[in-house]
Amino acid sequence: MRLLVYGINYAPELTGVGKYTAEMAEALVARGHEVRVVAAPPYYPTWRVADGWSAWRYRCEVRRGVTVWRVPLWVPAQPNGAKRLVHLATFALTSLAPLALQWRWRPDVVMAVAPTLLCAPAALAMARATGARAWLHVQDFEVDAAFGLGMLESARAARAARAVERALLRRFDVVSSISGKMVDRAEALGVDRSKLFALPNWVDVETIRPLDRVSVYRRELSISEDAKVVMYAGNMGRKQGLEHLAKAAALLRDRTDICFVFCGEGPTKTDIQARCADLPNCRIIGLQPAERLNELLNLADIHALPQRADAADLVMPSKLTGMMASGAAIVAMASAGTELYEVVSPRGVVVEPDDGEALASAIVNLADDAPRRARLGAAARQYARDMLSPTSVFGRFEAKLLEGVYPETVGFAVENSVRDRAGASGATQDSGSGANSNF
Incomplete structure (x- = not known):
């Protein structure tokens, strides 16, 4: 299976959405799939592009088997509501060309990761142009977060933003989120229940475990x-x-x-x-x-x-x-x-x-x-x-991905993910740090 992931955050960011997106991509590569990613250079949570990276250059790298296209973006030193919107918009614009280049690759699934929802239209267009399944994975409902935290206060802007959000979510073939309440929120926004999928964030319980001594x-x-x-x-x-x-x-x-x-x-x-x-x-x-x-x-x-x-x-x-x-x-x-x-x-x-x-x-x-x-x-x-191990989460995730691409392999994928691939989770940076959005 060929999966194209489209989202602003990616490793080597140690916290937040980028950490989980990278672990997900690496886990699928370890399971024999091809994965490409369009993302920004690492900047989160310091709101400064990391040393050794450029905010203004395109770059392509292969990171642990995943081909990653990095695109320019503007990163505000002191982010606020308006600056964050400009920041997200620059990524949505500069990422269009690398995203379009993936048309010849013909992905089976195009997954947009929110934030940022501004990338959802391009992800939908790529999926429709290539005949791929369109998948939206919601780490944060950023429209709710922005207005709930007072970053944007205009009632007219709120109505417009929520109308756009509803229209976009309904057009994806699959909409996933990281908790049951957030899945319910997607349903309340008009997404058909049959399209919804719970994809919780995970933790490698072998890497993160109690010590039998005092921490250094x-x-x-x-x-x-x-x-x-x-x-x-x-x-x-x-x-x-x-x-x-x-x-x-x-x-x-x-x-x-x-x-x-x-x-x-x-x-x-x-x-x-x-x-x-x-x-x-x-x-x-x-x-x-x-x-x-x-x-x-x-x-x-x-x-x-x-x-x-x-x-x-x-x-x-x-x-x-x-x-x-x-x-x-x-x-x-x-x-x-x-x-x-x-x-x-x-x-x-x-x-x-x-x-x-x-x-x-x-x-x-x-x-x-x-x-x-x-x-x-x-x-x-x-x-x-019991609930958050990579083996369990990635097994169900892989089965859902394959469901719309190779339906006859779904049972095989689930069986193998539990029985034969327990060590191939690809989770390399399990963190107690917050996987929270740019809001």
């Missing part, structure tokens, strides 16, 4: 071995609500046995640094190398997943997968009825979004109750093993 990060960050570490690792953007975790750290500054670690990059990092500047119980570090991810996640006694109320059900934070696989207790902000609440509440602690005091109280209760931390961490780890 304790020594590197000068954290005593008896201190309880509360950690956030991921994108530092507006919807993460990190100000609430900073507030919890301020409220608990006199608890010398509790240390807060903020790890990541993003637009709000400067603000978090300012909030924590005078707090001796805080450590702030940048993104860590992928090969040290398990060491990093095992630094935490408690993983913290703050969230703003206005983003509460717009996305399913993909950083949650690594948190669960690491086997540490989790405290999350989520409202009842959201997917995040339903996943975390049976195997973690959940408080209402935008309530820093409730978050601080939950952290104290967990810090003072080691048996409960161990019990919740084990339950989260078991959920990751």
